[in-house]
Structure formats: structure tokens, C-alpha cells
Amino acid sequence: MSTDVLRRNNVQVFGQGTQPMLFAHGFGCDQNMWRFMTPAFEDDYRIVLFDYVGSGKSDLSAYDADRYGSLDGYAQDIVDIVRELDLREVILVAHSVSSMIGVLAAIAEPDRFARLVLIGPSPSYLNDPDGYRGGFERADIEGLLNLMDKNYIGWANTLSPMVMKNDERPELTKELNDSFCSTDPVIARQFAQVTFLSDNRADLAKLRVPVLVLQCTDDALAPESVGAFVASSVPDAAFRQLAATGHCPHMSHPDETIAAIREHLAAVAA
Amino acid sequence: MSAGATLDPILDRAACGYPSVDETGIVQAVNTTLADLIGRTREGIELRHVDHLLSPAGRIFYTTHLFPLLQLQGRAEEVYLPLRAEDGADLPVLVNGVSRETSEGTVHDLIVVPMRQRNELENELIAARQVAEQAASAKDRFLSIVSHELRTPLSAARGYTELLLRDPSGTLSDRQRKYAQRILDSTVYQASLIEDVLDFAAQHGQRRSLEVGPLEIEEVVARAETLLTVRAAEEECTLRREPAQAQGSLSGDPRAVQQILLNLGTNALKFSPPGAEVLLTAALDGDRAAIAIQDSGPGIAHDQLSRIFEPFVRLEGSAGARTEGLGLGLAISRDLARSMDGDITVHSVVGEGSRFTLELPAIL
Incomplete structure (x- = not known):
């Protein structure tokens, strides 16, 4: 199984440091989304990137609808990778749905993780009659699934890999490969269901690994109250509000995001 | 670019909507066509977050798919999105977009074309495909479950008949032996029929790999x-x-x-x-x-x-x-x-x- 996991999840390892910094992408994208972040950390850490099975350049034939029918299956991908590379003291930087996937992985293997950095986490995207406001109603998620079906009608020429020329931004073409956030439509649809219909609020209290929550301003997917809920539910959590707006600060405001992570790591090391 | 920026009159009244969104999600400019489409004014849209233009599902898709594509790939084509009009109704549109560098960062220029009728047709297509897929998979599942269920008692019948026919003490009469043989032949034949069903279901589910x-x-x-x-x-x-x-x-x-x-x-x-x-x-x-x-x-x-x-x-x-x-x-x-x-x-x-x-x- 050894090389299988690394190939299955398209695992990439680089950097000069020894402590592993593992980056987990969110729904709709792949490890490419981290490329504005990793250069800042590769001198000091051992960077580990991967694609979940079903995303990016993972081995699509390894997709099993039962295993990936819950976030536990995705958490198992992370567990498989940290075991395979025998990683210890891992700093896991997780975006969006990966936050809860990372929490589940760290509950399963607490001894391997030093710290989780959760960017825009949400333990449940649905509003609950008990007063919890995840931000969405079930009908909204059904609308999303319909929207995905429509976009996948034209999948071949819509969201699939595109060849582009970008003379103005050569740094974009530098890493250009044939996989930008490309994914299998059927798998993406199931990932959407699992992502937006899971409720992992009860798992937060089980986490024994310290957490930094990075909360964006005006995040359409993870409102500030949700980030605050995560921070107050995890036993050992720090909360940092970013000026960055939106849901993807690592892509839109990488400098602020990098600085926030660095400052936090320096503070806890001191 | 400041809000209310003067747009070229052709662009302002073009036969498609035009929003320009910066990488923080703030709408920097929008043309009158788009404002009219959703029953709002340009001033009510500009300098506000693009989320205000989108249905909840559209917000998720914009955030998780369209934004990363524009940011990482520099362009996106034929993306279906539901806009949210002032009256709360969804307006289905197709979006093309390219990213552009400015002194203040990356801006995503989008073109928005309403697709009400095509949207209806696509809904029907998707519904029809789902019905067909469900029927096909229900049939295959039925075949394979039924066949498995049929095979289990049959192997018992076959096994015991074979035991009977071994007859070490020689107590079977010729007629009993003949009947037992017929039972055995029938079970063997029925087993082959069931194999056919399984083969058929398997071929329509996942084909056995052939070594040609x-x-x-x-x-x-x-x-x-x-x-x-x-x-x-x-x-x-x-x-x-x-x-x-x-x-x-x-x-x-x-x-x-x-x-x-x-x-x-x-x-x-x-x-x-x-x-x-x-x-x-x-x-x-x-x-x-x-x-x-x-x-x-x-x-x-x-x-x-x-x-x-x-x-x-x-x-x-x-x-x-x-x-x-x-x-x-x-x-x-x-x-x-x-x-x-x-x-x-x-x-x-x-x-x-x-x-x-x-x-x-x-x-x-």
C-alpha cells in the first residue's frame, strides 16, 4: 500500500525544514489552491500537499462511494498520508470543509498532530432549529446540487482543464498543468452533499490538539458566528479575525494569511 | 476604479450583463443591463459584495468553483449561476469571465447572459437522465440480488443430491438413483441460468476485464x-x-x-x-x-x-x-x-x- 497512498492522493513533499506542514484543500479545488502560501513556509517546514481521492490528480479509480459518503472517509485519506510518511508534530493547514476533515483525522490520530490551522471552518452549514446558524437551508444545498448538475452538462468545456496563455501573469503559467480544480462531476456532487449536509458540531469537543481558527470578514460560507462557535467548542483554540474578505484568504489575501499563521506559530513557540 | 465609474455607453447598455469584481469579492462596476435584469440600480450594486447578486447556492458555487478558477486559471467559461433578483426570484444566467491585473490587484470581468428557457430545458434533461439512471441501476441491482438469493439454496440442493448419489451403502434403488440424478441435472442447469443473469448484470454494471x-x-x-x-x-x-x-x-x-x-x-x-x-x-x-x-x-x-x-x-x-x-x-x-x-x-x-x-x- 506504501506508494499506493502517495500516488492515490497525489502527495507532493518538498521544503527545507523538518516539521511537517500539511495543507488540505477544500471542496471544489485541489492542492493548486495553496500555491500562494507554500513559498512562505518551505524554507522552515517540510511541506506536504495532496489531493483528496476524487479531486485534482488523485487516482479516481480509488474512489469508493461508501467510504467517501461521509467526512470520515476523507479524514482517513489524511490519516493514511500521515501514517504512510510517518509524520509527527504535524501542523495541518486546512481550508473550509477540510477543517472538519482535519479535526476528525486529529481525533483519530492525536499523537501525530501538533496544531491545526483552520481557515474558514464550519462544523455544519445548515441552520438548526436549536438556534445554530450555519448559514444555509436544506433547499439552498439542493439548489447547489442542481447548479452542479447543470454545470457538469458542459463539464468538458466549462470547469475542466483549460489551456491558457497568460502573458501578463507569468507566475500563473509557471505551474500550469492540466489540472486546475478539475474533478470528476459525479464525485464532486457527492462531495458537495457530504460537505454541506454533515453536522460535526459534536466532534469539536473531542479534539485534543490545539487549534487556530482564521476567520474571514464577510465570508459567504462560514459566517463569523460559526468561526466563533468552533473556537469556543474546541478545548484549546485561538481565534483570529482576518481583515481579508471572502472565503479563500489563502488565494485572495495570501500575505495576511501567511502573517497570521507565522505570528501564531511564533507566539505558541515562545 | 470608483463606484459609478462612467462606462462606455455601448457596454452600459450591451445585450448582456457586465459586473467587474475585485479579488476580495467587491463589485467595482456593473452595467445598467445587469442592474435592470435583477431589478436594482447600479448604485445599489456597486461597492457591495458580489454575494448580494447571487442566490445562496450561487454563492457557494461562486466561492468554491468560479472564484478559484478565475484566480488560479485566469478565466472561466459557460458557468451556470443563479442570480438573486431584488424580488427574491432566481435568475438563471451563464457566466464567462477573465481576470485582469490592475494597480490595485486582480479584477474579474464577467459577462452574464440570462438563460431562462434553456434553464427549463436543462432541468428537464437532468430529470430525465436521473429517471433513466435510476431505472437502469434498479434493474441491475434487482437482478444481482435476486440471482444471489437464488443461488444460495440451489448450492445446498446440489450438494445434498450429490451426497445422496454417492450412496456408499448401496441403499438407493435404481428408480431413486434416476430421480436423484434428474434433481442434480436440474440444479446444475438452473445454476447455469443464474450465472447467465449474473453475467448480464455484471456486464451492465462493471464488465469483467477481458484478456484479449x-x-x-x-x-x-x-x-x-x-x-x-x-x-x-x-x-x-x-x-x-x-x-x-x-x-x-x-x-x-x-x-x-x-x-x-x-x-x-x-x-x-x-x-x-x-x-x-x-x-x-x-x-x-x-x-x-x-x-x-x-x-x-x-x-x-x-x-x-x-x-x-x-x-x-x-x-x-x-x-x-x-x-x-x-x-x-x-x-x-x-x-x-x-x-x-x-x-x-x-x-x-x-x-x-x-x-x-x-x-x-x-x-x-
Whole structure:
């Protein structure tokens, strides 16, 4: 199984440091989304990137609808990778749905993780009659699934890999490969269901690994109250509000995001 | 760019909506066409977050798909998004976008085209596809569950009958032995029918991988003859193999080729009257190898010929023909032949007999 996991999840390892910094992408994208972040950390850490099975350049034939029918299956991908590379003291930087996937992985293997950095986490995207406001109603998620079906009608020429020329931004073409956030439509649809219909609020209290929550301003997917809920539910959590707006600060405001992570790591090391 | 930036009048009134969104999600400019489409004013949209233009589902998709694509790839095309109009209704649109560098960062210029009627049509398409997919998968699932359930008690019946027939103490009468043998034959036959169903369901779910390679034609025909001779004796027919006219090899999976020939041969014997002769021949026709099985049965009426390869179709109404079986053999055989770049053809004359031919690529 050894090389299988690394190939299955398209695992990439680089950097000069020894402590592993593992980056987990969110729904709709792949490890490419981290490329504005990793250069800042590769001198000091051992960077580990991967694609979940079903995303990016993972081995699509390894997709099993039962295993990936819950976030536990995705958490198992992370567990498989940290075991395979025998990683210890891992700093896991997780975006969006990966936050809860990372929490589940760290509950399963607490001894391997030093710290989780959760960017825009949400333990449940649905509003609950008990007063919890995840931000969405079930009908909204059904609308999303319909929207995905429509976009996948034209999948071949819509969201699939595109060849582009970008003379103005050569740094974009530098890493250009044939996989930008490309994914299998059927798998993406199931990932959407699992992502937006899971409720992992009860798992937060089980986490024994310290957490930094990075909360964006005006995040359409993870409102500030949700980030605050995560921070107050995890036993050992720090909360940092970013000026960055939106849901993807690592892509839109990488400098602020990098600085926030660095400052936090320096503070806890001191 | 400041809000209310003067747009070129052509762009402002163009036949498509135009929002320009910066990488923080703030709408920097929008044309009047878009504002009109959603029943708002330009001032009510500009310098606010793009989320305000989108339905909740649209917000998720924008955030998780469109934004990363524009940011990482620099462009996106034909993305379907529902906008949210002032009155709360969803407006389905198609979006194309490119990213542009400015002194203040990246800006995403989008073009928005309403697609109300196409949206309806696509909804129908998706619904129809879902119905078809569900029906197909329900059928396959049903077949495989039923077959598994049928197989389990059958193996018990078969096992115990075999034990009975061993009869170490010699207590069975001849008549009891004969009956037990018939029970055994029936269970073996029924098991083969169930295998057919499973094969069929499997082919329509996940096909067994074929190992296609060169096979000696002579050897293929000789093996089929051996297997079919036993069956011919049971049917009180004779099987004759014409001296091979085809030297050389064909390309196929050994197991699949035998399965097909066994099926075609068994059919031929089944439909032949007692005492009849079934002919097994092989020939080369250009770059195709053809192995044919000719019977002297009742033949197949012209209007039925096109249906016999359909699953669950059995020939009925022909005098003397026994209509046993599930009608899956030919469907499976032809699927197998075609997946080896071959085919099965049939020529039949009512009252004279039928000839089924398995064609496969010859290796010249």
C-alpha cells in the first residue's frame, strides 16, 4: 500500500525544514489552491500537499462511494498520508470543509498532530432549529446540487482543464498543468452533499490538539458566528479575525494569511 | 476604479450583463443591463459584495468553483449561476469571465447572459437522465440480488443430491438413483441460468476485464467440439466438425470465446430435432475469422431475427422448440463478442435451420 497512498492522493513533499506542514484543500479545488502560501513556509517546514481521492490528480479509480459518503472517509485519506510518511508534530493547514476533515483525522490520530490551522471552518452549514446558524437551508444545498448538475452538462468545456496563455501573469503559467480544480462531476456532487449536509458540531469537543481558527470578514460560507462557535467548542483554540474578505484568504489575501499563521506559530513557540 | 465609474455607453447598455469584481469579492462596476435584469440600480450594486447578486447556492458555487478558477486559471467559461433578483426570484444566467491585473490587484470581468428557457430545458434533461439512471441501476441491482438469493439454496440442493448419489451403502434403488440424478441435472442447469443473469448484470454494471490475445483457430474449434459433444449426446443429436478451412489465429479472450461458442452450440442442439446434425465450421474471411454453428432446427422468422439479441427475449411459437432458458445467452454473447471487436451474425431460413456466426479479428 506504501506508494499506493502517495500516488492515490497525489502527495507532493518538498521544503527545507523538518516539521511537517500539511495543507488540505477544500471542496471544489485541489492542492493548486495553496500555491500562494507554500513559498512562505518551505524554507522552515517540510511541506506536504495532496489531493483528496476524487479531486485534482488523485487516482479516481480509488474512489469508493461508501467510504467517501461521509467526512470520515476523507479524514482517513489524511490519516493514511500521515501514517504512510510517518509524520509527527504535524501542523495541518486546512481550508473550509477540510477543517472538519482535519479535526476528525486529529481525533483519530492525536499523537501525530501538533496544531491545526483552520481557515474558514464550519462544523455544519445548515441552520438548526436549536438556534445554530450555519448559514444555509436544506433547499439552498439542493439548489447547489442542481447548479452542479447543470454545470457538469458542459463539464468538458466549462470547469475542466483549460489551456491558457497568460502573458501578463507569468507566475500563473509557471505551474500550469492540466489540472486546475478539475474533478470528476459525479464525485464532486457527492462531495458537495457530504460537505454541506454533515453536522460535526459534536466532534469539536473531542479534539485534543490545539487549534487556530482564521476567520474571514464577510465570508459567504462560514459566517463569523460559526468561526466563533468552533473556537469556543474546541478545548484549546485561538481565534483570529482576518481583515481579508471572502472565503479563500489563502488565494485572495495570501500575505495576511501567511502573517497570521507565522505570528501564531511564533507566539505558541515562545 | 470608483463606484459609478462612467462606462462606455455601448457596454452600459450591451445585450448582456457586465459586473467587474475585485479579488476580495467587491463589485467595482456593473452595467445598467445587469442592474435592470435583477431589478436594482447600479448604485445599489456597486461597492457591495458580489454575494448580494447571487442566490445562496450561487454563492457557494461562486466561492468554491468560479472564484478559484478565475484566480488560479485566469478565466472561466459557460458557468451556470443563479442570480438573486431584488424580488427574491432566481435568475438563471451563464457566466464567462477573465481576470485582469490592475494597480490595485486582480479584477474579474464577467459577462452574464440570462438563460431562462434553456434553464427549463436543462432541468428537464437532468430529470430525465436521473429517471433513466435510476431505472437502469434498479434493474441491475434487482437482478444481482435476486440471482444471489437464488443461488444460495440451489448450492445446498446440489450438494445434498450429490451426497445422496454417492450412496456408499448401496441403499438407493435404481428408480431413486434416476430421480436423484434428474434433481442434480436440474440444479446444475438452473445454476447455469443464474450465472447467465449474473453475467448480464455484471456486464451492465462493471464488465469483467477481458484478456484479449492470439488464439489458434483450430484449438478454439476443437475445444468447443469437446464441450458440445457431451451436450449433443444428451440431446440425441450429432455434432459434426467440418475439416478446418482456417489456419491461423484470431484475437479474443479464451474464456469469453468458449462461453460464446458453448452458448451458440447449446442453442443449436436445443432447437434441433432428435437425430439431427449440427455443423461446426471455421473460415477466414479477409481480416475476420468466422466460426459458424449451423443447425437444422425450425429456423427463425424474419421479424424475430432482430429481437433475438435483446435480453430476456426467447423464441416462442416455433413448432418443436422448447422455450427453456431466460433469453440472456445471446445478449451476453453478442456483448462479449463486440467488446472483443467482433460480432455475432445470424442467417436463418424457416423450416431449414439457422446459422450463427461468431466473427472475430483474424491475426494474419
